[in-house]
Amino acid sequence: MRFFLAQPPVGKFILLLSIIMVATSIILPRRYNLDFPRNPGPALDAKVRRNYIDVLVEQEPEIVLMGDSTLVLGLDADLLAQQTGKSVYSIGIPGSASALWYLILKNNIAESSYKPKYLLVVFRDTILTAPGYRVHGSYFELVDEYARRNEPLFIQNSFVNLMNPLEIAAEKYFPLYVSRTNIRNNIDAHIRYFSPALFGCDRNCTDYAMGDIFSGADLEPQALVNAVAAAESDLYRPDQMDFSTQVDQSYLPEMIRIAKQHNIQIVFVRIKVETVGPRITNSPAMLNYLDSLTDYLANENVPLLDFGSDPRLTHDLFYDSIHLNEQGQVVFTKMVADELKGILK
Amino acid sequence: MAFTSYVFLLFYLTVFVLYWVVRERRWQNVILLAASYIFYGWLQPWLVVLLGVSTLADFFLARGMNAYPNRKLLFIWISLFVNLGVLAFFKYFGFFREGAIAALQSAGIQADLFLLSILLPAGLSFFTLKKLGYMIDVYRGTLKHSHSLIDFALYVSFFPQIIAGPIERPQKLLPQLEAPRIWQMDYFYRAWPLLVMGLFKKIVIANSIKVIVDRVFGLNDPTGFLLISGALGFTLQILADFSAYTDLARGVALLLGFETSENFNRPYTSLTPTDFWNRWHITLSTWLRDYVFFPVRRALLQSRFRFNESIAMSIPPIVTMFISGLWHGAGWTYVIWGLYYGVLIAAYQLIGIRGEWKPSSKIKIFFAWFIMFMFIVFGWAIFRAPSINWVGNALFHSPFVRAQNDLVLGLIALTMALVYSLPLIIKMLLDQYSKESWLQGAYYAIAVSLILIYINSSSSDFIYVQF
Numbered sequence: 001m002r003f004f005l006a007q008p009p010v011g012k013f014i015l016l017l018s019i020i021m022v023a024t025s026i027i028l029p030r031r032y033n034l035d036f037p038r039n040p041g042p043a044l045d046a047k048v049r050r051n052y053i054d055v056l057v058e059q060e061p062e063i064v065l066m067g068d069s070t071l072v073l074g075l076d077a078d079l080l081a082q083q084t085g086k087s088v089y090s091i092g093i094p095g096s097a098s099a100l101w102y103l104i105l106k107n108n109i110a111e112s113s114y115k116p117k118y119l120l121v122v123f124r125d126t127i128l129t130a131p132g133y134r135v136h137g138s139y140f141e142l143v144d145e146y147a148r149r150n151e152p153l154f155i156q157n158s159f160v161n162l163m164n165p166l167e168i169a170a171e172k173y174f175p176l177y178v179s180r181t182n183i184r185n186n187i188d189a190h191i192r193y194f195s196p197a198l199f200g201c202d203r204n205c206t207d208y209a210m211g212d213i214f215s216g217a218d219l220e221p222q223a224l225v226n227a228v229a230a231a232e233s234d235l236y237r238p239d240q241m242d243f244s245t246q247v248d249q250s251y252l253p254e255m256i257r258i259a260k261q262h263n264i265q266i267v268f269v270r271i272k273v274e275t276v277g278p279r280i281t282n283s284p285a286m287l288n289y290l291d292s293l294t295d296y297l298a299n300e301n302v303p304l305l306d307f308g309s310d311p312r313l314t315h316d317l318f319y320d321s322i323h324l325n326e327q328g329q330v331v332f333t334k335m336v337a338d339e340l341k342g343i344l345k
Numbered sequence: 346m347a348f349t350s351y352v353f354l355l356f357y358l359t360v361f362v363l364y365w366v367v368r369e370r371r372w373q374n375v376i377l378l379a380a381s382y383i384f385y386g387w388l389q390p391w392l393v394v395l396l397g398v399s400t401l402a403d404f405f406l407a408r409g410m411n412a413y414p415n416r417k418l419l420f421i422w423i424s425l426f427v428n429l430g431v432l433a434f435f436k437y438f439g440f441f442r443e444g445a446i447a448a449l450q451s452a453g454i455q456a457d458l459f460l461l462s463i464l465l466p467a468g469l470s471f472f473t474l475k476k477l478g479y480m481i482d483v484y485r486g487t488l489k490h491s492h493s494l495i496d497f498a499l500y501v502s503f504f505p506q507i508i509a510g511p512i513e514r515p516q517k518l519l520p521q522l523e524a525p526r527i528w529q530m531d532y533f534y535r536a537w538p539l540l541v542m543g544l545f546k547k548i549v550i551a552n553s554i555k556v557i558v559d560r561v562f563g564l565n566d567p568t569g570f571l572l573i574s575g576a577l578g579f580t581l582q583i584l585a586d587f588s589a590y591t592d593l594a595r596g597v598a599l600l601l602g603f604e605t606s607e608n609f610n611r612p613y614t615s616l617t618p619t620d621f622w623n624r625w626h627i628t629l630s631t632w633l634r635d636y637v638f639f640p641v642r643r644a645l646l647q648s649r650f651r652f653n654e655s656i657a658m659s660i661p662p663i664v665t666m667f668i669s670g671l672w673h674g675a676g677w678t679y680v681i682w683g684l685y686y687g688v689l690i691a692a693y694q695l696i697g698i699r700g701e702w703k704p705s706s707k708i709k710i711f712f713a714w715f716i717m718f719m720f721i722v723f724g725w726a727i728f729r730a731p732s733i734n735w736v737g738n739a740l741f742h743s744p745f746v747r748a749q750n751d752l753v754l755g756l757i758a759l760t761m762a763l764v765y766s767l768p769l770i771i772k773m774l775l776d777q778y779s780k781e782s783w784l785q786g787a788y789y790a791i792a793v794s795l796i797l798i799y800i801n802s803s804s805s806d807f808i809y810v811q812f
Binding site for chain 2: 009010011012013015016017019020021024164166167174176177180183184187191192194195196198199201205206209210212213218219220221222223224226227
């Protein structure tokens with residue numbers, strides 16, 4: 001021990017670090033009401049939004065659409081209703097992905113006293129089998145709104161399965177690590193609100209300004225393309241394009257099971273995007289993924305409408321690399337309506 | 346495979362154990378070589394072929410220079426042509442890609458997938474300079490060529506350095522590769538502060554400030570105030586990010602028994618541009634000094650044409666820094682950034698201020714530092730900007746502050762830059778004025794605690810990996 005402490009400054013460093021760890025292990029569990037050892041993954045609040053239950057009962061739509069901003073800008077619910085002769089309601093949540101869709105299906109649609117006949121899930125490429133996509137950071141707040149306190153599949157698929165053994169151990173036994181998001185948010189809040197307050201801009205004013213600035217408006221065109229490409233790149237990692245490995249860790253089987261259990265015909269609609277070039281979309285890995293997805297859904301008797309490489313959706317119909325423009329929305333809605341006619345009874 | 350990833354931790358622990366268990370130098374080098382190629386080819390296995398073929402070419406060309414001294418010139422030209430050709434092809438292809446595709450399409454030819462998919466192999470700029478330095482030194486006769494293909498291949502591909510340097514000179518690394526290595530606790534005592542500081546600077550400082558910097562430099566039409574605050578943020582980010590990589594690379598190498606070069610020596614305390622480049626990315630600066638600056642100056646001095654002294658003094662730094670800009674990337678911002686420093690160095694020299702210049706009074710030192718720091722910040726604004734027009738627009742056309750939102754974003758960026766620079770300033774002061782190990786120990790203990798708070802499994806890549 002004396003030898004160790006004599007090595008400048010490693011011995012002192014380890015001693016002081018141990019003191020910090022012991023102190024935080026006593027203080028933080030009390031501060032944040034944590035029990036150890038704990039189950040890995042974030043704590044979910046008990047509150048669950050059930051707003052779609054009321055809407056479904058009130059409107060009784062025959063078709064429900066579900067997806068993210070590509071659905072919001074890509075499919076016109078009114079036009080689809082007009083084209084198919086069925087009533088349509090759209091649950092389009094920008095920034096959502098398969099985890100949120102699963103939670104809405106499980107905690108809203110399946111629990112409603114009125115069940116739609118058809119559920120169209122609009123997706124792109126590998127998003128259906130990417131359970132960790134758009135659940136971390138600021139997305140977590142959105143997903144948590146539709147989750148109950150106890151969501152074992154969600155925690156397992158979107159968090160635990162993505163952790164390495166060190167992270168799992170730290171999540172179980174290490175208070176400083178578990179409390180990091182809270183501590184980090186406190187530090188960030190102090191930094192964020194301090195200087196604007198000196199100029200008379202309070203918390204609300206700062207939050208409004210930051211929300212406005214980070215909304216994406218006034219973004220330099222290339223920066224927007226880069227930001228979208230960076231955010232989407234997770235979907236095109238080699239491991240994400242391995243369907244057979246990903247599917248069992250995804251929400252796809254459970255979404256199909258819940259839909260079948262409640263006599264809802266689930267239909268998956270693959271929309272075209274231009275975020276990655278033909279190098280990725282035509283790669284053997286991506287083509288294999290799509291073949292496997294098609295076979296999987298066919299085995300489950302679930303229709304797949306694949307517009308992912310449809311030549312009718314030309315470049316001029318896109319607003320940006322991921323969203324269709326108004327004209328594109330009309331074209332795409334009509335394409336979906338035409339294909340749906342063979343499925344709708 | 347990022348240094349901050351779990352995969353790298355497993356990879357490194359495996360290599361570390363195997364390496365020190367073997368104990369025999371030749372086998373240690375074989376293990377390191379295999380590890381380096383696995384590390385380099387982790388995401389794109391074909392990169393290993395590029396690295397291997399170009400290494401073989403230079404190894405045999407260097408041997409050729411020794412075996413056929415009268416053909417030395419031919420061999421060095423082949424090496425220069427191959428190395429610079431490969432670098433130019435991958436690095437500057439993007440510069441001409443759009444034009445090439447448009448030209449092909451206008452001629453009725455569909456651009457094929459290969460043409461669309463050429464990407465810069467990570468680390469190419471770094472290991473190309475390592476190989477070129479070796480080849481030029483062998484050509485000049487200041488270095489004996491390596492007799493061992495394994496040692497030479499390991500010098501080129503040494504995994505702690507291959508992605509983003511330091512650009513180690515053969516005179517420093519090759520003798521270490523050729524010498525026996527036995528584990529000493531001293532390696533650990535010297536490596537762990539580097540590893541802690543590397544992780545701290547990357548995870549806590551660089552990744553935190555990156556969010557706001559990216560937002561400012563992503564704006565379509567920023568104001569002058571936002572440009573200044575964003576540039577200050579980036580000034581901190583790039584130092585924290587790049588010096589973190591170097592610290593980690595040096596720490597990882599030290600644990601394997603290798604002493605590698607420092608890349609930074611408090612660069613933002615510089616008083617002159619020459620001083621800055623003696624302290625910033627030192628291994629690149631010294632490489633450019635030895636293989637570009639000195640030869641250009643020598644050529645000018647020995648030229649038949651008698652150049653005006655001002656021109657003779659100005660051309661070498663401008664050419665050198667222009668090449669430095671080009672080395673960083675195929676974009677006008679990099680080229681202008683390089684030229685900006687070239688002109689700055691030349692201008693300082695013309696008014697009699699050289700690298701070692703130091704004013705007599707503290708007030709003058711402060712002003713000299715402040716002016717140079719402003720030049721550095723402006724340089725980073727050019728470097729990080731999406732285009733030169735973007736900088737010009739922010740400086741000359743946009744108002745200084747347009748709306749309250751801009752003011753809020755700018756203030757937050759400034760506060761973040763200030764808060765996150767404090768740990769670096771404190772460390773600098775501690776290193777200078779207090780070697781007292783309790784204070785140093787406390788600093789590292791707090792740094793590790795903050796790493797645990799800020800750690801994120803999806804941390805971003807190091808900035809210099811893209812070069």
